[in-house]
Amino acid sequence: MKGVIFNILEEFILDGWGREAFEDILLSCPVHMHEGHVAPGTYADADMVTIVQKTCERLKVSPADALTAFGRFMFPRLVARYPQVVEGISDPYQLLEQIDDVIHVEVCKLMPDAVTPRVRCEPMGDSDEMTVRYQSSRKLCEVFAGLLQGVGEQYGRTTEYRQLSCMHEGSDCCVFKVRFPIEESGI
């Protein structure tokens, strides 16, 4: 996993629980993780799992909730670091459709050794609900659910989703039904 994700996770912990909590969490991790992470570096997926685990233990939060919150926190910060990746995309449905063929292609240009999840979208037809399939060996579907929320917020929409299947339960991919209704402005 690329170091930039670890950096954003660091920001997430600092933002939510402060410096002292982060230092405690880091020191509770294996020694090799004490050096910190640089954005262009590549680190073991297990290191991310360890940090999340230690974070949840230290902060008494459920891993699923933590990961979802992290995903929602991460999306705008990824956009801020790499704005060219989402350039020209005008709505959240379009963004989801372009994840695999455009966004992840651009990511790999910037970081050739990045391993990206597989995200496939089915045509919506007349419906405003999109079926999205998430597939990854890391099985971070909770993070993905948070990213969906971040996508909606990016375009000023609320995000409504439900998960129909999960890799943690043996499915070959996690299937989400998601819609981004336009917020009614209060008068």
Next chain:
Amino acid sequence: MSDSPTLARLARAERKVQLLESMIEEKTRDLYIAMRKLENSARELSQVTSAVPAAILVFGRDGFISLANETAERLLGQPTRTLIGRDVAALFVPGAEPVFGAQQLTATTPAQERICVSTTGEHIPVLASCAPIHNGKGQCERSVAVIFDIRERRRLELELRHSQKLEAVGRLAAGVAHEINTPVQFVNDSIHFLHESSHDLSALLTRYQSIAKRVEEGRPVSELIEETREFEQEIDLEYISGNGPMAFDRSIEGLDRVTSIVRTLKEFSHPDGGMMERVDLNGGVNSVLVIAHNEYKYVADVVSDLGEIPNILAHRGEINQVLLNLVVNAAHAIADRVGESGERGNIRIATRCEGEYVHLTVSDNGTGVPVHLRERIFEPFFTTKTVGRGTGQGLASVRAMVIERHQGRIALDSEVGKGTTMHIRLPIAGAQVVLPT
């Protein structure tokens, strides 16, 4: 005052900086290596394109050249920098085929013979083909033309055709020599007769002069007249009077025939300049019948049915070669059928004008060609003749000359045991006319 978390953060920050510096060095090294590889690839590609013995021109959909190799420079006589930006179509003389240029290719074009124009105005025969260059999305935005200079090939082809022609003439040499020898023989006989007769006539004239002198002198001449009459009988004056003029006629006729054969042979053997010219096909038929007379005179009678046809734009030497090969083939086919029977076959040569082309037929009642050999007889070096009667180049040459050089058409009607008719169609306006299928 020590602050462990702060120290830890500082140490971590220092370590990150070191890590980043190390990554930058590594990336810089990787970039340098990648740049060197790219330079080497570019240099190698440049060396390869320079070494390729064909002109390479890359042009866009607008037809303007964006890349040219060194061979293109040498071929066209202008440096690469002046080729870049030029319209590729402007480098070729317009022909009947579509010109490379502002068009979107969908597939590689077959190699076509075209004419390039150099900066000095020289017309250069080339073999050119064009292929699309697809981008990552499968779209053709550029094309590459590959152009071979075929001047040397043309020169060698010309030499080969001339050699083949001389070979054909050489094979006929014995026959031509015989053709010449026959009239020379009776010229010789006639001259000897006239030579002897001139002596006798001279002696007779002397006697007539003596008689005349005696008459003038008033002396008797009857005895002298009687002697003269006896002398007239002795030299057979009546025979000399009757055959002398005929001997002159035969001599003149024989010498005319020799002159005709020699002139025809000279015309036939003369190398053409490789350029097309207006050719009288009927005249060519008549010339070939003279040259090849010894090949068919013992086995076949020839009938010419030569129609009113315009001169055709063609290579004179090649047309003569085609005619010669067809007539000789017909004669050999008849000879194979009649053998020693003494029977005589027929060769019929006809010409007609059919729209934009002339139609030549050469028919014989020889052995005919079996169905399974009808394509093979046009293969180089394929022959059914015995050794010494042909090397299998005749019909292969005919096909090459008619189809490839003149864009003509060949068809064959044949029946085993009955004979063969060769149909040759040649465009009146020369190559570039599209014949109906």
